[in-house]
Amino acid sequence: MVRSLARCVTQGAGVVLIAACLSCVPQVFAAVEPITPNATIEQMQRAAANVRAGRTLTPKTWPGGARVAVCISVDIDNESTWRDNPLPVKLSEGEYGALEGLPRILSTLDEFHVPASFYVPVLSAALHPQMIPDIVKRGRHEIGVHGWVHEEASKIDDPEKEARLLSQAVECLTKAAGQRPRGIRAPSWDFSLNTLSLIRQAGFAYDTSMMAMDQPYELNSNGAPTGLVEIPINWITDDYEYYEPEASGSLPSPEAVYKIYQAEFDGAYQERTLFVLTMHAHVTGHRSRIVVLRRLLAYMKSKPKVWFATLGQVADYVKHQGGAP
Numbered sequence: 001m002v003r004s005l006a007r008c009v010t011q012g013a014g015v016v017l018i019a020a021c022l023s024c025v026p027q028v029f030a031a032v033e034p035i036t037p038n039a040t041i042e043q044m045q046r047a048a049a050n051v052r053a054g055r056t057l058t059p060k061t062w063p064g065g066a067r068v069a070v071c072i073s074v075d076i077d078n079e080s081t082w083r084d085n086p087l088p089v090k091l092s093e094g095e096y097g098a099l100e101g102l103p104r105i106l107s108t109l110d111e112f113h114v115p116a117s118f119y120v121p122v123l124s125a126a127l128h129p130q131m132i133p134d135i136v137k138r139g140r141h142e143i144g145v146h147g148w149v150h151e152e153a154s155k156i157d158d159p160e161k162e163a164r165l166l167s168q169a170v171e172c173l174t175k176a177a178g179q180r181p182r183g184i185r186a187p188s189w190d191f192s193l194n195t196l197s198l199i200r201q202a203g204f205a206y207d208t209s210m211m212a213m214d215q216p217y218e219l220n221s222n223g224a225p226t227g228l229v230e231i232p233i234n235w236i237t238d239d240y241e242y243y244e245p246e247a248s249g250s251l252p253s254p255e256a257v258y259k260i261y262q263a264e265f266d267g268a269y270q271e272r273t274l275f276v277l278t279m280h281a282h283v284t285g286h287r288s289r290i291v292v293l294r295r296l297l298a299y300m301k302s303k304p305k306v307w308f309a310t311l312g313q314v315a316d317y318v319k320h321q322g323g324a325p
């Protein structure tokens with residue numbers, strides 16, 4: 001599997017397997033018009049219509065009578081975080097995710113026997129091909145798409161190029177993981193106006209890039225249901241904002257971060273919906289922070305009727321039980 005990924009990556013631009021039908025993709029470019037004080041109501045509504053929240057998909061009950069679904073997710077951004085200026089020291093900060101962070105996260109998940117979803121830019125997998133096999137061999141985790149080099153879709157400004165990058169990423173992850181990824185998390189949680197069309201055309205079971213609700217929902221586009229399940233994320237339950245340099249040291253305490261995660265889980269438990277945690281291997285994987293994951297898993301495991309699942313399993317379940325698209 002490692003060799004397959006290496007071949008896929010070294011062929012680079014040679015891997016052009018366009019899963020999307022480009023003629024079906026609206027030729028909409030990245031630049032969007034601002035919503036100005038001169039906008040009419042119709043213009044306001046049209047400006048927001050590309051991707052909107054549709055109906056909620058929370059089922060009456062989760063599997064086994066559980067009252068909440070818990071999804072642990074890990075974005076393996078690693079070196080891709082510094083791809084714009086890939087100098088040695090910064091790259092080493094990302095490399096930490098492969099060498100220390102991911103092994104620590106995987107062993108913690110093993111300790112609690114919890115499944116997780118890993119979203120992997122091909123760049124990260126190319127630099128550390130052993131990561132995906134290490135994840136897959138656990139037998140309970142999921143690999144999802146997270147870009148070719150963690151590119152931001154809204155900056156590509158070319159639907160054909162965006163489609164090609166998506167197709168390349170799907171192809172490489174399929175070879176590395178042994179099965180086609182069923183979910184996508186847009187790098188930097190960034191969509192262009194073409195992204196939703198492209199991921200629908202590519203046949204994904206779900207997206208996990210949006211923030212309109214705390215519970216699973218169907219994505220609408222231009223007023224119509226798309227049939228695509230959204231497993232929403234949120235900055236509040238994302239480690240990056242609290243720990244990374246961009247946080248300017250405003251909230252560096254793992255103890256404080258734990259309290260926020262715990263309160264978000266408690267709310268989901270109370271509401272009988274969904275809790276999604278987003279981590280990054282090179283961020284949570286540090287020694288003082290992995291204890292937060294361990295403590296949170298122990299807390300959630302101590303509660304009755306909690307269903308731990310991959311995002312793909314949740315998407316499948318709500319699609320069939322939640323009144324689904």
Ligand SMILES: [Zn+2]
Pocket residue numbers: 075077146150187188
């Ligand atoms: Zn990312």
